[in-house]
Amino acid sequence: xxxxxxxxxxxxxxxxxxxxxxxxxxxxxxxxxxxxxxxxxxxxxxxxxxxxxxxxxxxxxxxxxxxxxxxxxxxxxxxxxxxxxxxxxxxxxxxxxxxxxxxxxxxxxxxxxxxxxxxxxxxxxxxxxxxxxxxxxxxxxxxxxxxxxxxxxxxxxxxxxxxxxxxxxxxxxxxxxxxxxxxxxxxxxxxxxxxxxxxxxxxxxxxxxxxxxxxxxxxxxxxxxxxxxxxxxxxxxxxxxxxxxxxxxxxxxxxxxxxxxxxxxxxxxxxxxxxxxxxxxxxxxxxxxxxxxxxxxxxxxxxxxxxxxxxxxxxxxxxxxxxxxx
Numbered sequence: 001x002x003x004x005x006x007x008x009x010x011x012x013x014x015x016x017x018x019x020x021x022x023x024x025x026x027x028x029x030x031x032x033x034x035x036x037x038x039x040x041x042x043x044x045x046x047x048x049x050x051x052x053x054x055x056x057x058x059x060x061x062x063x064x065x066x067x068x069x070x071x072x073x074x075x076x077x078x079x080x081x082x083x084x085x086x087x088x089x090x091x092x093x094x095x096x097x098x099x100x101x102x103x104x105x106x107x108x109x110x111x112x113x114x115x116x117x118x119x120x121x122x123x124x125x126x127x128x129x130x131x132x133x134x135x136x137x138x139x140x141x142x143x144x145x146x147x148x149x150x151x152x153x154x155x156x157x158x159x160x161x162x163x164x165x166x167x168x169x170x171x172x173x174x175x176x177x178x179x180x181x182x183x184x185x186x187x188x189x190x191x192x193x194x195x196x197x198x199x200x201x202x203x204x205x206x207x208x209x210x211x212x213x214x215x216x217x218x219x220x221x222x223x224x225x226x227x228x229x230x231x232x233x234x235x236x237x238x239x240x241x242x243x244x245x246x247x248x249x250x251x252x253x254x255x256x257x258x259x260x261x262x263x264x265x266x267x268x269x270x271x272x273x274x275x276x277x278x279x280x281x282x283x284x285x286x287x288x289x290x291x292x293x294x295x296x297x298x299x300x301x302x303x304x305x306x307x308x309x310x311x312x313x314x315x316x317x318x319x320x321x322x323x324x325x326x
Contacts (some may be wrong), residue, residue, distance in 0.1 A: 002089075002311060006065035007059050010045055012172045013093050014073030016300035018049075020271075024304065024318030026311070027069060029053055031147035033062025054302060057291045069307055072096075076200075089135045089310050091303045097122040097138040098204050108200045124208070125306045127315065128250050129153075137306045142298025143167050143217055144201045146228035148208055149253055149273055150288040153246035158286070159233040160211035166229045167215070169294050170222035193218045225264035226294040234286040240277050243288070247275070251316050252297065252305070262291035269293060271301025271319040296320065 004027045008014050014034075021027045032042060037056040042049035044056065063082065072079045072092040079096030095109060102116030113119065125132035126140050129152045140148065148164045151158070168191075187291065199217050206212045240258070247253040253273045256262060262274035273292040280287060292298050304318045 001028045002026055003028055003030040003066075003305070004071070005029075005033065005062045005065045006071045007033040007062045008078070009071075010034035010037050011055075011073055011075055012295060013299045014071075014129055015045060016295040017073060017093070017303055020300050020304040020318045020320075021071075023320075026313055026317060027304075027307075030066035030067050031062040032056050033059040035059050042205070060126070069311070071303055071307075076109050080105070080111070081114050084136055087135075088240040089137070089307055091137045091139055091307050092122070093139045093299055093303050095141060095204070097136070098124055098140065098144075099129050099207060100124075101203075101207075104203050108198075108203050125309075126152075126302070127305050127309060128247060128253055132306050132310050135319070136304075136311055137310065139299070139303045139306060141201045141204055142169065142226055142292075142294040143199070143215070143228065144204045144208070144308075145199075145298050145302060146226055146273070146290040146292050147205055147213070147230060148229060149275055149292075149299045150230045150290040151209060151213075151232065153242045154232065154234065154286075154288070155209050155211075155238055157235050157238060157242065159235065162233070163207070163213040164231040165213050165215045166218075166231070167226065168218040168220045168228075169226040170220050170224040172224045172295055188221050190221055191218060222264070224293055224295050225268045225291070226298055227262065227264060227289065227291045230290070231308040232286050232288065233284070239286055239288075243275060243277060251321060252301075252319070262289050264291055267291050267296070268292050269296065270321060271296040271305070272299045272321055 009018050009032055034056045035058050037044050037257045038058045040056050042053040052060050056105045070090045076095045079092050079094040084090045090158050102113040105113040108264050122138045123133040124138045193216055247255050256276040262276050275290050278287040308315050308317050
């Protein structure tokens, strides 16, 4: 068993990660960090959490717990300021270590990175495409995960100019903190784009793909789920074969049959992703669509998947991959 600490686990991503850890046969919770719930029992977060778990402690205490595995579910700037221990596996679910160029943090995240020299020590890891290279793991963003699953296998066979990613996510992607844009009165019966041309996942995508994209995210009146439609020009007719080859051995990513579109209701509450390819008969554009759960494959599920790989465990241990929920 590997001792495990969750830091900042009172947010949506943290609670979802805790769910996966509790279902994991090889991870044992030894510390639950939350500054807002410190001293409270686990049931203060969710009544379904029983007394076998430790009480919440401040995040600083969870960080210093000596656990074998640490999941950082903190704000971007808080995670960036963290100095990891010498021998633990650390998975950062924030954007605090995703970008290799420290100068980009000021423009895209609004803060100067406190440890620019250490960014090279973190492995940006999306298991199906870029498996973790070491014990310090930068978990990709939810939008970036969907766009990369759709585009990365095709990157060498599409024109690098004029690529558009139109993506939509449920409100849980904005986190649990109260803000006007997540109030029911704003979200319900509404669809709104946000951070148009300035979302922090744009440089993450450019870093991974090697070219810039036009990325526009939208807020859906849903609790969870994310769908990204990516518009590209392929240089040949091998796009479907490339996608199928990329995910042929994956238990997580499914390439759908020709003519079948991804749907949120098949991935919500799971750690799976669906990818589908279409051709636009009017323009000749190739359209690649990816659906996933922003809290599952877009966050917690991917974090546990990455930890499994570094620990030498079954890649899918603790993940939610099956089910036909209505």
